[in-house]
Amino acid sequence: MFMHLEVYYYAFILMAHMKTCCGWSVNNFLMTGPKAYLIYSSSVAAGAQSGIEECKYQFAWDRWKCPERALQLSTHSGLRSANRETAFFHAISSAGVMYTLTRNCSLGDFDNCGCDDTRNGQRGGQGWLWGGCSDNVGFGEVISKQFVDALETGQDARAAMNLHNNEVGRKAVKGTMQRTCKCHGVSGSCTTQTCWLQLPEFREVGNYLKEKYHRAVKVDLLRGAGNSAASRGAIAETFNSISRKELVHLEDSPDYCLENRTLGLPGTEGRECLRKGKNLSKWEKRTCKRLCGDCGLAVEERRAETVSSCNCKFHWCCAVKCEQCRKTVTKYYCVKRSKRVKNDNASRRKSYRLKKKH
Amino acid sequence: MAGAIIENMSTKKLVILGVILMLFQAFSFMVGGLIAPSPTAAVSYLATKCVDNEKTHHKNPKWFTPWGPDQCSKIKDFDEAMVKKIEANNIVFAIHIPPPNTEMSTWFQFLLLILHFDIAFKIQNQIADGASITIDVRLAYRDDKLSEWTQMAHSVEQRKLSCNFTAAKTIENEGRLYDCDLLPFMELGSVAHKYYLLNVRLPVNERKKVNIGIGEINDMRLVGIHQNGGFTKVWFAMKTFLTPSVLIIMIWYWKRITQMTRPPVLLEKVIFALGISMTFINIPVEWFSVGFDWTWMLLFGDIRQGIFYAMLLSFWIIFCGEHLMDQTERNRFSVYWKQVIPIVFGSFCLFIFDMCERGVQLKNPFYSIWASDVGTELAMAFIIVAGICACLYFLFLCFMVFQVFRNISGKRSCLPAMTKARRLHYEGLIFRFKFLMLVTLACAAMTVIFFIISQVSEGHWLWGGHTVQVNSAFFTGIYGMWNLYVFALMFLYAPSHKRYGDEQSSADQAGNSGEDTQLTTTITHVDGPTEIYKMTGKEAQE
Numbered sequence: 044m045f046m047h048l049e050v051y052y053y054a055f056i057l058m059a060h061m062k063t064c065c066g067w068s069v070n071n072f073l074m075t076g077p078k079a080y081l082i083y084s085s086s087v088a089a090g091a092q093s094g095i096e097e098c099k100y101q102f103a104w105d106r107w108k109c110p111e112r113a114l115q116l117s118t119h120s121g122l123r124s125a126n127r128e129t130a131f132f133h134a135i136s137s138a139g140v141m142y143t144l145t146r147n148c149s150l151g152d153f154d155n156c157g158c159d160d161t162r163n164g165q166r167g168g169q170g171w172l173w174g175g176c177s178d179n180v181g182f183g184e185v186i187s188k189q190f191v192d193a194l195e196t197g198q199d200a201r202a203a204m205n206l207h208n209n210e211v212g213r214k215a216v217k218g219t220m221q222r223t224c225k226c227h228g229v230s231g232s233c234t235t236q237t238c239w240l241q242l243p244e245f246r247e248v249g250n251y252l253k254e255k256y257h258r259a260v261k262v263d264l265l266r267g268a269g270n271s272a273a274s275r276g277a278i279a280e281t282f283n284s285i286s287r288k289e290l291v292h293l294e295d296s297p298d299y300c301l302e303n304r305t306l307g308l309p310g311t312e313g314r315e316c317l318r319k320g321k322n323l324s325k326w327e328k329r330t331c332k333r334l335c336g337d338c339g340l341a342v343e344e345r346r347a348e349t350v351s352s353c354n355c356k357f358h359w360c361c362a363v364k365c366e367q368c369r370k371t372v373t374k375y376y377c378v379k380r381s382k383r384v385k386n387d388n389a390s391r392r393k394s395y396r397l398k399k400k401h
Numbered sequence: 402m403a404g405a406i407i408e409n410m411s412t413k414k415l416v417i418l419g420v421i422l423m424l425f426q427a428f429s430f431m432v433g434g435l436i437a438p439s440p441t442a443a444v445s446y447l448a449t450k451c452v453d454n455e456k457t458h459h460k461n462p463k464w465f466t467p468w469g470p471d472q473c474s475k476i477k478d479f480d481e482a483m484v485k486k487i488e489a490n491n492i493v494f495a496i497h498i499p500p501p502n503t504e505m506s507t508w509f510q511f512l513l514l515i516l517h518f519d520i521a522f523k524i525q526n527q528i529a530d531g532a533s534i535t536i537d538v539r540l541a542y543r544d545d546k547l548s549e550w551t552q553m554a555h556s557v558e559q560r561k562l563s564c565n566f567t568a569a570k571t572i573e574n575e576g577r578l579y580d581c582d583l584l585p586f587m588e589l590g591s592v593a594h595k596y597y598l599l600n601v602r603l604p605v606n607e608r609k610k611v612n613i614g615i616g617e618i619n620d621m622r623l624v625g626i627h628q629n630g631g632f633t634k635v636w637f638a639m640k641t642f643l644t645p646s647v648l649i650i651m652i653w654y655w656k657r658i659t660q661m662t663r664p665p666v667l668l669e670k671v672i673f674a675l676g677i678s679m680t681f682i683n684i685p686v687e688w689f690s691v692g693f694d695w696t697w698m699l700l701f702g703d704i705r706q707g708i709f710y711a712m713l714l715s716f717w718i719i720f721c722g723e724h725l726m727d728q729t730e731r732n733r734f735s736v737y738w739k740q741v742i743p744i745v746f747g748s749f750c751l752f753i754f755d756m757c758e759r760g761v762q763l764k765n766p767f768y769s770i771w772a773s774d775v776g777t778e779l780a781m782a783f784i785i786v787a788g789i790c791a792c793l794y795f796l797f798l799c800f801m802v803f804q805v806f807r808n809i810s811g812k813r814s815c816l817p818a819m820t821k822a823r824r825l826h827y828e829g830l831i832f833r834f835k836f837l838m839l840v841t842l843a844c845a846a847m848t849v850i851f852f853i854i855s856q857v858s859e860g861h862w863l864w865g866g867h868t869v870q871v872n873s874a875f876f877t878g879i880y881g882m883w884n885l886y887v888f889a890l891m892f893l894y895a896p897s898h899k900r901y902g903d904e905q906s907s908a909d910q911a912g913n914s915g916e917d918t919q920l921t922t923t924i925t926h927v928d929g930p931t932e933i934y935k936m937t938g939k940e941a942q943e
Contacts, residue, residue, distance in 0.1 A: 149447035151468040173631035175442025239443035357526035
């Protein structure tokens with residue numbers, strides 16, 4: 044339910060900004076009037092949604108788990124944060140929009156993807172006939188940039204940061220695309236080799252951006268930088284000097300261990316964590332320590348019975364015939380430490396604070 | 402061989418001819434690099450998943466269109482199909498070629514489709530070892546957007562899945578995609594219609610194990626490759642220009658030969674045959690493909706190329722043999738059958754392979770010889786045998802070249818002791834051989850270098866604001882180069898009209914009966930006119 048609301052919310056924001064943006068210029072990629080918005084906005088909304096879902100996957104076992112309420116509240120209340128997590132969210136959303144537009148281009152959802160008519164005169168004519176059209180990814184990039192960057196109407200450092208991170212997301216899609224070649228010609232020899240760019244899994248884009256998230260660059264701007272012309276120049280100069288492949292942020296992240304209703308942070312109490320699993324990655328094996336131990340919480344083991352499908356007869360898609368099986372699974376959760384050991388609790392809290400300061 | 406033009410040509414004329422040929426060579430490269438677009442274009446298609454609720458869908462095949470006014474009832478993903486209780490046998494993958502607001506053209510010459518499946522990893526639904534996917538595919542066409550679709554081909558094909566899962570096979574990684582190899586799907590030898598439609602089914606039959614154990618398919622992707630219309634036009638124009646050029650020099654060459662009082666020698670015949678095969682490959686029969694739906698044009702082009710290469714390789718062998726200078730009487734084709742057999746047999750193997758692949762595709766465009774085990778083994782056998790023949794030929798050729806150079810060294814030490822006529826004869830032989838060897842090595846090296854560049858590079862370079870299409874430059878440049886090679890060969894190695902029979906004394910003829918035949922077939926000018934020729938002579942004398 045919340046997912047659908049989020050999608051409509053995002054689409055609504057897009058449409059609202061499109062209508063109010065006086066700087067919007069119609070070029071050949073877009074038709075005039077509301078029909079153009081309808082054609083692309085459903086793909087843009089679906090793309091943003093895929094970005095959100097990828098964000099949740101990437102941060103499933105982090106203290107910050109890409110909560111929807113935090114993002115909503117940030118956008119709504121004007122208390123928009125400018126930290127590392129915001130940077131990742133903007134990048135993954137922008138990447139999701141670009142990815143989905145490119146993909147839907149291959150489906151035939153849009154007219155003239157990759158074919159720019161004006162240069163050659165005829166619709167789908169000379170350019171397509173003479174030398175073919177450009178890759179769909181170029182189209183996805185242009186439309187994604189127009190839609191997503193249109194949301195940033197400010198002139199301050201936060202807007203510059205978001206525009207930069209949007210660009211990083213689009214570069215992530217291009218950077219992870221795979222160049223694939225096929226030999227053909229006389230007797231199947233390599234007389235002719237034709238290459239094209241192929242979209243990867245969106246998971247690869249997410250993994251790529253997660254790496255960038257860990258190495259995000261913090262930008263220090265002079266305090267008091269407002270909307271004056273001088274500070275605008277300084278902002279532009281600062282951001283232009285940073286590579287378009289690196290995420291940037293302005294603020295440090297808050298303590299995600301603690302609940303913070305003002306920021307919409309639920310804290311890690313009550314979170315599930317992983318322990319003792321086969322084939323878990325190092326990051327996943329340390330989930331309980333990261334979410335519970337380092338946050339001053341204990342780990343509680345709970346057993347539950349679940350009903351799941353088993354002994355299925357699978358086809359390559361759609362309905363399958365399965366039996367219902369019961370099995371007991373063990374899960375781990377973060378809980379407050381017991382009150383009995385007050386002294387241990389206090390000493391551990393002190394050592395925790397000392398670690399935080401370092 | 403009789404005295405050729407190349408020996409009697411002055412240095413000035415030879416340099417002028419060389420410069421003219423080099424200018425034409427540069428021009429042929431620039432036509433491809435600057436005027437023509439990339440040789441081929443690749444278009445990515447993502448198949449639309451249509452739902453077929455009809456039970457009797459095999460009687461009157463209903464066509465499912467992915468977009469447009471009469472588009473099918475479609476689903477976004479198979480979670481949606483699960484909710485609607487749609488089964489695998491109700492799914493039709495629909496692909497419309499070309500993309501919206503474009504149309505195919507006869508200038509595209511061929512359409513090659515490559516298939517790629519997006520298969521998701523599921524722990525309980527993995528891809529079985531040696532899994533094979535069964536594809537029920539129909540191809541239709543129409544020529545305007547309001548017509549009915551007309552079926553063009555229908556086939557049930559098998560393709561072997563070759564997929565790797567690079568991540569760990571854990572629950573966390575469920576839903577990630579396998580890394581699957583590309584599969585050959587379809588090749589049309591002509592693009593006669595404006596719009597094509599593919600409807601693909603993956604029928605499931607549990608008892609017969611059809612499409613069981615192929616994992617969970619998320620998507621079907623196709624890549625369509627066709628020749629760019631602009632490249633086709635440039636290519637046709639080039640062929641149309643080259644055909645009369647080579648034809649004229651070929652006619653002139655034959656007139657020179659027939660003007661001789663003696664019958665033509667073997668080498669002259671072989672050079673003429675090379676000209677014929679070059680003309681055969683040049684004739685722009687492809688113009689008919691713009692007006693007619695001749696699907697065999699690709700196959701015909703392959704055959705013509707095969708004939709030319711076989712002729713070229715044979716020419717090199719015979720040219721070496723005729724310049725051996727080992728007192729053996731040759732001038733007969735039967736002398737060279739041992740070396741020519743690898744060429745003929747290797748070419749024949751490649752011809753059979755091409756017939757098995759492209760020939761069968763004339764009837765069934767979805768056929769691929771690599772799809773079955775027997776086909777793969779046969780194809781590999783033919784290719785391996787052709788490779789062995791190529792190696793044998795190369796060894797024979799290298800050995801003959803070695804023999805020629807060894808004999809050149811032997812003759813060179815004897816040159817000062819020879820009479821003037823005999824010395825001029827051997828100097829002519831040496832010069833002819835070295836010149837052709839140099840030019841041939843240059844052409845072969847150029848071909849190999851450009852082939853490697855076209856494999857490695859992106860296909861186009863940015864050169865001071867201009868985009869240079871390297872692949873197109875490769876095609877037009879190398880093609881023009883071999884035409885110039887044959888042209889120069891026929892011009893320079895045509896028999897010379899200058900005769901100086903009076904120079905030969907009767908005493909020499911009587912005294913050296915062993916070399917009489919070779920000597921009488923050579924009539925050379927008293928003074929070696931070219932500087933290169935003189936330098937060669939001086940070098941020989943030292």
